[in-house]
Amino acid sequence: MRLNDKYRPGKFKDIVGQEMVSEILKKQVISNKLAQAYLFEGRAGSGKTTSARILAKAINCTSPINGEPCGHCDSCSAIQDGTSPDVIEIDAASNGGVDNIRAIKENMMYSPSISKYKVYIIDECHMLTTSASNAFLKILEEPPKYGKFILCTTDADKMLITILSRCQKYKFKNISVNDIKKQLMLISKSEGYMPDTLDNIVDIISKVSKGAMRDAVSILEQLISSNITSLKEVISILGISSNARIFKLLGNLNRRDSASSMETFFKALEDGTDETKFCTGLIDALRALLIIKSGASTNLIEMSKKDIFGLTKFSELIETKEIIGLLEIFQDAFNNLKNAMSKNLIIEIAIMKAIEFMKSQNKNCITENISNETKEIKKTETKKETKDNSLTEEEINALKMKKLTKTIKERQLVLENKVRNVADKKEGRAKDAYSKLADAIKSSGFTKQQNSDVIVIIAHTSFKDILEKAISNKSLNKMINDCFIIDGINYTVKLD
Numbered sequence: 001m002r003l004n005d006k007y008r009p010g011k012f013k014d015i016v017g018q019e020m021v022s023e024i025l026k027k028q029v030i031s032n033k034l035a036q037a038y039l040f041e042g043r044a045g046s047g048k049t050t051s052a053r054i055l056a057k058a059i060n061c062t063s064p065i066n067g068e069p070c071g072h073c074d075s076c077s078a079i080q081d082g083t084s085p086d087v088i089e090i091d092a093a094s095n096g097g098v099d100n101i102r103a104i105k106e107n108m109m110y111s112p113s114i115s116k117y118k119v120y121i122i123d124e125c126h127m128l129t130t131s132a133s134n135a136f137l138k139i140l141e142e143p144p145k146y147g148k149f150i151l152c153t154t155d156a157d158k159m160l161i162t163i164l165s166r167c168q169k170y171k172f173k174n175i176s177v178n179d180i181k182k183q184l185m186l187i188s189k190s191e192g193y194m195p196d197t198l199d200n201i202v203d204i205i206s207k208v209s210k211g212a213m214r215d216a217v218s219i220l221e222q223l224i225s226s227n228i229t230s231l232k233e234v235i236s237i238l239g240i241s242s243n244a245r246i247f248k249l250l251g252n253l254n255r256r257d258s259a260s261s262m263e264t265f266f267k268a269l270e271d272g273t274d275e276t277k278f279c280t281g282l283i284d285a286l287r288a289l290l291i292i293k294s295g296a297s298t299n300l301i302e303m304s305k306k307d308i309f310g311l312t313k314f315s316e317l318i319e320t321k322e323i324i325g326l327l328e329i330f331q332d333a334f335n336n337l338k339n340a341m342s343k344n345l346i347i348e349i350a351i352m353k354a355i356e357f358m359k360s361q362n363k364n365c366i367t368e369n370i371s372n373e374t375k376e377i378k379k380t381e382t383k384k385e386t387k388d389n390s391l392t393e394e395e396i397n398a399l400k401m402k403k404l405t406k407t408i409k410e411r412q413l414v415l416e417n418k419v420r421n422v423a424d425k426k427e428g429r430a431k432d433a434y435s436k437l438a439d440a441i442k443s444s445g446f447t448k449q450q451n452s453d454v455i456v457i458i459a460h461t462s463f464k465d466i467l468e469k470a471i472s473n474k475s476l477n478k479m480i481n482d483c484f485i486i487d488g489i490n491y492t493v494k495l496d
Contacts, residue, residue, distance in 0.1 A: 002221065003187060003191070003217050003218075003220065003221040003224075004214055004217050004218060004221070007183075007187055007190075007217065008050055009047075009050055009054065010054065010057075010069070010071055010080065011054060011068045011069065011071070012025060012026050012051075012054055012058070012067065012068055013068065015047050015050060015051060015054070016047070016175055016179050016180070016182075016183050016213055017046070017047070017173065017174075017175030017176060017179045017180075017213070018046070018047050018051065018172055018173070018175075021040075021051065021170045021171075021172060022051070024170070025051070025054075025055055025058075025067070025170075026058075026066065026067030026068065027067065028067075029055075029058045029059060029064060029067040029068075030064075030066065030067040034059060034148065035148075035167070035168040036140070036143050036147070036148065036149070036166070037140055037143075037148070037149040037150075037151065037166055037167040037168070038052075038055070038148075038149070038150045038151065038167060038168050038170065039125075039151045039153065039156065039164065039167035039168065039169045039170065040052060040150065040151070040152045040153070040170050040172055041152075041153050041154070041155075041156045041169065041170070041171055041172065042154070042171060042172025042173065042174075043154060043172075043174055043210075043211060043212060044154055044212055044214070044215075045209070045211075045212025045213055045214035045215050045216075046172040046173070046174060046175060046211065046212060046213070047172055047175075047213065048123075048152040048153075048172050049089075049121065049123055049152055051172075052121045052150040052152055053079065053087075053121065054069065055150060056079055056087045056117075056119040056121065056148075056150065057069035057071075057075070057076050057079045057080070059116065059117055059119070059148065060075045060076075060079065060084075060086065060087070060115040060116050060117055060119070061073055061075060061076050062074075062075060074114065075114060075115050078114070084114070084115065085112075085113045085114070086112040086113055086114060086115040086117070086118045086119065087115070087118075087119045087121065088104075088107070088118075088119070088120050088121070089121045089123065090104075090120065090121070090122050090123065091123050091124060092122055092123060092124045092125050092126075092127040092128050092132075093123075093124040093127045096124075096127045096128040096129055096132055097129055097131075097132055098129065098131040098132045098135050100132065101128070101132045101135040101136045101139070102135065104120060104136075104139065105135070105138075105139050108120075108139065108143070108144060108147050109144075111144075111146055112146055116146070117146050117147070117148045118144075118146055118147050118148070119148045119149075119150065120147075120148070120149050120150070121150045121152065122149065122150070122151050122152065123152045124152070124153065124154070125151040125152065125153050125159065126153045126154070126155045126156065126157075126158040126159050128159075133159070133160045133163060134160075136163065137160065137162055137163055137166075140163065140166045140167075141166070149167075151163075151167060155425075156169070157425075158427070173211075174210065174211025174212075175211050175212070175213050176211070176302070177203075177206045177207055177302040178206075180205075180206040180209060180211075180213055180216045181202050181203060181206040183213065183216075183217075184202045184205060184206065184216055184217070184220055185198070185202055187217065187220060188202065188220065188224075191224055193220075193223070193224045195229035195230075196229075197229070197230070197231040200231050201223065201229075201231060201234050202220075203304055204231075204234060204235065204238065204240070205219045205220055205234075205238075206302075207302060207303075208238055208240055208277070219238070222237070223237075235271070235273075236271055236272045237272075238277075239272055239273055239274035239277055240273060240274065240277045240278075240281065243281070243285070243303065243307050245264060245267070245268055246278075246281045246282055246285045247285065247307075247310060247311070247314065248264050249261055249264045249265065249282065249351075250282075250285060250286075250289075250314065250318075251314070252264055253326065253351070253354050253355065253358055254314075254317060254318050254322075254358065256355055256358050256359050257355075258351070258352060258355045261351050261354075261355060262348065262351060265278070265344075265347060265348065265351060269344060275337060275343035275344055275346070275347055276334070276337050276343065278347065279330055279333055279334045279337060279347060279350075280334065282330050283327065283330050283331060283334060284302075284303075285311065286323055286326055286327045286330065287327070288301045288303060288308070288311050289311055289314070289315050289318065289323050290320070290323050290324070290327070292308075292311060292312055292315045293315055293320045293323060298312075319361070321361070321487070322357075322358060322361055325354075325357050325358075325361075326354055326357070326358075328410070328414060329350050329353050329354050329357060330350055330354070331414075332350070332413070332414065332417065333346050333347060333349070333350035335417050335421065360403075401448075404448060404486065405447075405448075407486050408446050408447070408448065408455060408484070408486070409446070411446075411483045411484050411486070412441065412442075412446045412483075414483050415441055415479070415480060415483040416438050416441045416442050418479060418483070419434055419437050419438040419441060419479075420434075420435070420438045422434050423435045423437075423438060436466055437466055437467075437470050437476075439463075440459065440463035440466045440467050440470075441467075443459075443460060443463060444457050444458060444459040444460070444463060444467065445457070445458040445459075446458075446493075448491070453489055453490070453491050453492060454491065454492050454493075454494055455484050455491045455492070455493045455494070456493075456494055456495075456496045457493060457494070457495050457496060458496045459495065459496070464495065467495050468495055471493065471494070471495055480493050481493055
């Protein structure tokens with residue numbers, strides 16, 4: 001038996017990381033105040049389908065205990081074994097056509113065979129076709145009293161609003177690293193898997209599973225079945241890079257050492273590290289640094305105490321603006337990895353961009369010092385000529401404007417990528433609208449207005465209407481303006 005099946009929770013109290021949802025559902029079972037339709041939304045592996053099965057058991061259980069199914073009655077046993085004729089699971093990804101929904105409608109005409117309620121659990125319900133969704137809406141509008149629907153989805157935004165409005169909605173959060181780690185430790189001990197490096201192995205699995213318990217248990221099962229006990233083997237199999245190597249690269253970048261930075265990345269590739277996972281690890285480390293710099297709680301960082309301690313020490317050697325700059329560079333690299341012919345080349349270019357960016361920060365410090373010296377000279381009103389290697393105030397302002405112009409160009413590209421990412425998640429007219437907006441951003445000029453904190457968009461006539469609508473939209477306006485927070489200044493973006 002697969003470990004995911006063997007250790008699948010049978011009661012609400014056994015569901016890891018979704019205590020709030022479980023408690024609410026238990027109270028509904030106790031009070032017998034049940035909704036006609038439920039919507040469980042969350043990432044894959046967060047416990048949606050498991051919770052749906054437990055709810056189906058609880059409402060049909062002949063002897064429930066404090067809202068929990070007894071697990072022993074005929075109804076509970078049949079549902080647990082998947083043999084109950086009254087609890088039907090449908091995968092909308094492969095059975096999402098209008099004919100499948102018509103079959104549900106016909107089946108719903110008959111009352112339950114052995115249970116109190118007839119329950120339909122529809123997984124990946126956002127995959128229902130448009131015609132199927134419309135047909136399903138008719139069922140939700142006039143369901144029989146014994147009919148219950150539990151819809152599970154990873155993307156509720158793709159569902160009809162009219163269906164969403166007829167459901168009680170529950171958001172399943174990503175399961176925390178600590179909760180996953182505790183569960184994996186219990187399973188490991190139960191299965192007799194106790195290598196010396198178990199704590200480190202479980203720690204790595206908890207992080208790479210990204211809040212999905214099912215993924216974490218599947219990885220653990222792979223290690224147990226293959227009798228893999230070496231931490232190095234685990235890292236190699238998962239195609240990830242250890243935090244030690246990520247931290248080494250950050251140190252090299254901070255020292256502006258391009259050769260060592262490249263060598264660190266090449267060694268990671270030699271060990272079988274996946275480029276995307278390497279980039280993700282680097283972004284996670286930079287995010288952690290940003291949290292530490294902000295003074296927020298380190299509980300927001302999903303890393304071991306040892307790693308957090310190391311990053312806290314490192315945070316004293318790097319400036320916040322440098323962290324933000326590196327984040328933007330590697331986030332752009334991550335966005336480009338999807339369609340890249342050579343993924344390692346994307347990372348290599350990003351590393352060199354990062355080195356150049358870090359070197360430019362040194363130049364900025366020099367320029368700032370020169371600026372301070374110039375102010376001192378003005379204060380004393382001396383007319384002595386500055387040394388040959390000094391810069392005039394005009395030259396300093398020109399350098400600052402050049403840097404700002406370059407930054408605005410980079411932020412323009414960031415904004416374009418953000419809009420394209422939104423377009424990739426949309427369909428139909430919405431997808432076309434966002435794609436056109438991305439094209440409009442790419443084809444337009446962004447420039448700072450003199451003597452003001454305003455960035456003006458100079459657009460071709462054919463794009464003006466698209467950009468005007470975007471700026472007048474509250475959420476899009478926020479997205480646009482958020483991209484142009486530069487050196488602590490919130491620039492307002494306007495159309496020329």
